[in-house]
Amino acid sequence: MEGRLLEYSDLTVEEQRRVDAHLTSCPACRAWVEDLKRVDADLSAAFAAVRLPPEFEAGVLRAARRERLWRRPSPLPEILDFIGWAAVITVVTSLAVRYLRI
Amino acid sequence: MDPEIRQRLDQGRYEEAFELLVRAYQTKVFHLACAILGDEALAEETAQDVFLRIWKGLAGYRGQASLSTWVYAVARNTSLTALRSRNAHRTLPLHDAVGRLEAWSPARPERATADLRVLVAGLPDPYRQVVTLYYLEGKSYVEVASLLDMPMGTVKVHLHRARKVLAERTGRARMTEGES
Numbered sequence: 001m002e003g004r005l006l007e008y009s010d011l012t013v014e015e016q017r018r019v020d021a022h023l024t025s026c027p028a029c030r031a032w033v034e035d036l037k038r039v040d041a042d043l044s045a046a047f048a049a050v051r052l053p054p055e056f057e058a059g060v061l062r063a064a065r066r067e068r069l070w071r072r073p074s075p076l077p078e079i080l081d082f083i084g085w086a087a088v089i090t091v092v093t094s095l096a097v098r099y100l101r102i
Numbered sequence: 103m104d105p106e107i108r109q110r111l112d113q114g115r116y117e118e119a120f121e122l123l124v125r126a127y128q129t130k131v132f133h134l135a136c137a138i139l140g141d142e143a144l145a146e147e148t149a150q151d152v153f154l155r156i157w158k159g160l161a162g163y164r165g166q167a168s169l170s171t172w173v174y175a176v177a178r179n180t181s182l183t184a185l186r187s188r189n190a191h192r193t194l195p196l197h198d199a200v201g202r203l204e205a206w207s208p209a210r211p212e213r214a215t216a217d218l219r220v221l222v223a224g225l226p227d228p229y230r231q232v233v234t235l236y237y238l239e240g241k242s243y244v245e246v247a248s249l250l251d252m253p254m255g256t257v258k259v260h261l262h263r264a265r266k267v268l269a270e271r272t273g274r275a276r277m278t279e280g281e282s
Contacts (some may be wrong), residue, residue: 001267003262006265006266007258007262009259025266030233032270033211035269035272036265036269038158038249038269038272039218039265039268039269039272040158040265042218043218043219043222043233043237043268044237046222046237047217047219047237047238050133050136050142052128052132052146052149053128053146055144056128056132056150057124057125057128057150059150060124060128060150060154061120061121061124063150063154064153064154064157066118067154067157067158094132098178
């Protein structure tokens with residue numbers, strides 16, 4: 001039953017009904033569920049206060065501008081690509097011209 | 103937001119892409135750092151370090167992994183490095199954490215949440231990380247599993263065990279207090 005109580009929110013409606021029925025007749029489980037609920041509420045409240053300061057974003061952007069260490073992608077692949085296509089077009093054109101002359 | 107960021111990356115507009123990325127992921131990265139480090143001030147510092155690493159690697163990002171997967175991986179690795187360099191041995195084993203739970207005082211409800219966070223901070227790493235992220239991320243198993251790159255089943259098992267220990271010990275402390 002303990003496992004069922006811990007994963008109550010993940011249970012099907014039918015399973016939740018069965019757990020609810022058990023709780024009405026079991027004071028020990030009811031008390032345990034109350035402890036669990038209290039811990040949930042306390043943890044939710046405790047972590048609700050955890051927030052990034054509003055100036056965080058501006059601070060990161062300022063620090064990044066100072067760094068300037070990132071590298072733009074190398075243009076070499078594009079240049080090689082261009083040279084390759086230019087070579088193909090030249091070969092095809094010269095072959096076509098030669099063929100048409102014949 | 104991710105498609106807009108990727109569009110700018112494809113166009114080589116790195117500064118704009120980075121601004122959008124920081125805006126979109128700052129809270130998640132901070133939460134993840136908080137969960138791994140258990141220390142808000144250090145988590146904020148580490149989150150800044152995470153974004154600087156991302157900035158430096160942005161031009162090299164080729165989109166092999168989704169943007170969120172890449173950002174979370176950088177955040178996890180950076181936080182784990184910070185944790186190791188701080189002091190990996192500061193985390194108490196579970197039985198020590200349980201001992202600290204005994205000291206929890208239900209007679210001081212105004213301090214209950216603060217005390218509970220101290221107890222959570224004393225849990226072993228996996229339990230502390232899952233519990234912290236679960237509550238920071240609005241009780242979403244999916245977000246916890248995604249941020250920690252952990253199977254959903256493992257997230258649930260860790261969470262249930264930690265909540266069980268916390269509920270039992272705080273309940274017992276309350277009963278003891280009632281008897282005395």
